[in-house]
Amino acid sequence: MEQGSEVFRALADPTRRALLDTLFSRDGQTLNELCEKFTEMTRFGVMKHLSVLAEADLVVTARQGRTKRHYLNPVPIEQVANRWISKYAARFTAALVALDDQVATAQKEETLRRAEPA
Numbered sequence: 001m002e003q004g005s006e007v008f009r010a011l012a013d014p015t016r017r018a019l020l021d022t023l024f025s026r027d028g029q030t031l032n033e034l035c036e037k038f039t040e041m042t043r044f045g046v047m048k049h050l051s052v053l054a055e056a057d058l059v060v061t062a063r064q065g066r067t068k069r070h071y072l073n074p075v076p077i078e079q080v081a082n083r084w085i086s087k088y089a090a091r092f093t094a095a096l097v098a099l100d101d102q103v104a105t106a107q108k109e110e111t112l113r114r115a116e117p118a
């Protein structure tokens with residue numbers, strides 16, 4: 001599978017995005033803590049969503065004794081942004097810079113034209 005495909009697949013689901021938001025607000029939560037915040041889902045449902053996020057490397061699980069804690073890993077999202085979003089945004093950014101240059105040049109020319117004696 002192409003790099004980033006798992007990330008897009010994981011982020012496509014609103015529940016998984018909500019799980020990531022929950023971990024962003026307080027990282028290192030246990031499954032029980034996450035289940036308390038997602039009462040509309042079964043424990044199995046939360047586990048399934050966490051496994052999809054883990055496959056995409058968006059969530060990392062670490063054991064502390066008998067407890068598993070889930071941590072947000074923002075690196076894959078940054079990699080997707082660098083690979084896809086930045087590439088397409090650069091074209092628009094360059095166009096906006098060129099437009100700004102044209103406006104500045106036109107303003108200078110207008111200022112010079114008005115300063116000339118009639």
